[in-house]
Amino acid sequence: MIEFKDVSKTYQAKEGPVKAITDVNLTIPDGKIYGIVGYSGAGKSTLIRMLNGLETPTTGKVTVNGQNVSELSGQRLREERLQIGMIFQHFDLLWSRTVLENVEFPLEIAKKGNKKERQKKAEELVKLVGLQGRENAYPSELSGGQKQRVGIARALANDPKILLSDEATSALDPQTTDEVLELLLDINHRLGITIVVITHEMHVIRKICDHVAVLDAGRIVEEGPVLDVFKHP
Numbered sequence: 001m002i003e004f005k006d007v008s009k010t011y012q013a014k015e016g017p018v019k020a021i022t023d024v025n026l027t028i029p030d031g032k033i034y035g036i037v038g039y040s041g042a043g044k045s046t047l048i049r050m051l052n053g054l055e056t057p058t059t060g061k062v063t064v065n066g067q068n069v070s071e072l073s074g075q076r077l078r079e080e081r082l083q084i085g086m087i088f089q090h091f092d093l094l095w096s097r098t099v100l101e102n103v104e105f106p107l108e109i110a111k112k113g114n115k116k117e118r119q120k121k122a123e124e125l126v127k128l129v130g131l132q133g134r135e136n137a138y139p140s141e142l143s144g145g146q147k148q149r150v151g152i153a154r155a156l157a158n159d160p161k162i163l164l165s166d167e168a169t170s171a172l173d174p175q176t177t178d179e180v181l182e183l184l185l186d187i188n189h190r191l192g193i194t195i196v197v198i199t200h201e202m203h204v205i206r207k208i209c210d211h212v213a214v215l216d217a218g219r220i221v222e223e224g225p226v227l228d229v230f231k232h233p
């Protein structure tokens with residue numbers, strides 16, 4: 001479970017203080033697909049950085065599975081970060097490595113198992129995302145949708161409890177977006193993993209999320225089941 005409790009964040013910029021997040025209260029239960037939607041500048045990245053311990057709330061508390069993120073540092077913070085797999089708009093793949101090597105990479109970093117075990121795990125994940133047969137391809141040989149599938153497989157390598165999608169479909173065409181969203185739904189059903197979907201695109205939320213919070217100028221202005229929040233009058 002993820003919890004933001006009375007969280008505010010003010011950056012100290014050269015021009016003076018910038019209030020990025022104001023009084024956010026948010027509970028994201030396990031196993032859900034939870035959307036956070038907002039325009040550019042709404043504060044989405046700031047929420048993500050507080051979740052990962054890259055920023056500390058100015059006031060309030062962010063907890064992941066009962067652990068206050070700001071109380072962690074060093075090795076404990078690195079371990080806790082493995083609980084959150086991330087996928088990004090521009091995929092952030094290693095271009096000189098193959099599909100399989102990209103998926104293995106987080107296991108190498110976390111020093112999990114031996115080479116053979118890591119390879120086996122990576123092969124399973126490549127299958128899970130529907131890329132079997134492309135293990136030895138390089139990212140430059142893949143379509144955008146396939147690149148994001150590699151990103152998803154890599155994000156799942158360390159068996160995270162949460163998958164955080166940061167504008168993961170924003171660079172994809174509508175059909176590829178739908179395919180990637182279907183895959184996320186499938187992964188949620190099969191692995192029971194919590195998925196947090198950060199986006200500026202309402203249709204992404206409508207398509208896969210159970211719950212949504214609408215962020216505007218650092219505040220949550222709407223929150224609830226997608227069907228209620230986006231109900232047409």
Ligand code: ADP
Pocket residue numbers: 011012013018019020038039040041042043044045046047
């Ligand atoms: P989003 O991800 O929704 O576009 P951000 O979290 O990046 O929103 O930004 C929220 C607000 O905080 C914006 O006004 C932005 O300019 C400001 N902001 C973000 N990061 C910093 C920073 N490091 N220093 C100063 N202001 C920042």
Ligand code: ADP
Pocket residue numbers: 092093094095096097
């Ligand atoms: P490594 O040598 O560790 O395998 P690379 O040198 O291939 O890593 O890539 C380092 C980073 O630079 C990658 O994370 C990737 O995002 C970026 N990068 C490398 N090549 C390209 C490219 N052709 N286009 C976009 N980004 C690239």
